[in-house]
Amino acid sequence: MNDITLPKAVDDFVAATNAHDANDLAAVFGDGATVGDDGKTWAGEAEIREWIQGHLIGPRVVLTPTSFADDRLVASADGDFPGGPLSFAFVFGIKDDRVTSLAIDPV
Template sequence: MNDITLPKAIDNFIAATNAHDLNTMAAVFGDGATVSDDGKTWAGEAEIREWIQGHLIDPKVVLTPTSFADDRLVASGDGDFPGGPLSFAFAFDIRDDQVTNLAIEPV
C-alpha cells in the first residue's frame, strides 16, 4: 500500500478484499451493516456475503489505496472486469473496528 495510514477496519477491508477470502471479508462488517454499490443496497450478513462474492471475489478485485481522508478511501481497483483498473471512492461508517455502512462510487 502507498504510505497511507488507514483505520484498522479499513485496513482489514483492503487486506480481506485482496486475499479474496469470503469469511474474513464478511467479518469486517458489523451486525446490521449495509453496502451501497452499483445503485443497489445490500443489508445484513447474507446479502453482504452475496455482494462480496459477486463484486469482489468472483472478479478477483485487488484494491490499491491512493488517498484517504475523513473516512473516505479512494482506491484503484483491478481484476477480471473490463476497463480496469478503475478508481473508486469508498465512504465508510465504522464502529468498534467494524464497518457499519459502506457506500462505493466510481471516481
Template sequence: MDDITLPKAVENFIAATNANDANALAAVFGDGATVHDDGKTWTGEAEIHEWIQGHLIDPKIVLTPTSFAGDRLVASGDGEFPGGPLSFAFVFGIKDDQVTDLAIDPV
C-alpha cells in the same frame, strides 16, 4: 500506500479483498451493516455475503489505495472485469473496528 494511515477496519477490508477471502471480508462488517454499490443496497449478513461474492470475490478484485481522508478511501480496483483498473471512492462508516456502512462510487 506507504504514507497512508488507515483505520483498522479499512486495513482489514483491503487485506481481505486482496486475499480474495470471502470469510475474512464478511468478518469486517458489523451486525446490520449496509453496503451501497452499483445503485443497489445490501443489508445484513446474507445480502452482504451475496455482494462480497458477486462484486469482490468472483471478479478477483485487488485494491490499491491512493488516498484516505476522513472516512473516504480512494483506491484503484483491478480484477477480472472489462475496463480495469478503475478508481473508486469507498466511504466507510466504522464502529468498534467494524464496518457499519459502506458506499462505493466510481471516481
C-alpha cells in the same frame, strides 16, 4: 500501502479483499451493516456475503489505496472485469473497528 495510514476496519477490508477471502471480508462488517454499490443496497450478513462474492471475490478484485481522508478511501481497483483498473471512492461508517456502512462510487 503507499504510506497511507488506514483505520483498522478499512485496512482489514483492503487486506481481505486483496486476499480474496470471503470469510475474512464478511467478518469486517458489523451486525446490521449495509453496502451501497451499483445503485443497490445490500443489508445484513446474507446480502453482504452475496455482494462480496459477486463484486469482490468472483472478479478477483485487487485494491490499491491512493488516498484516505474523512472516512473516504480512494483506491484503484483491478481484477477480472472490463475496463480496469478503475478508481472508486469507498465511504466507510465505522464503529468498534467494524464497518457499519459502506458506499462505493466511481471516481
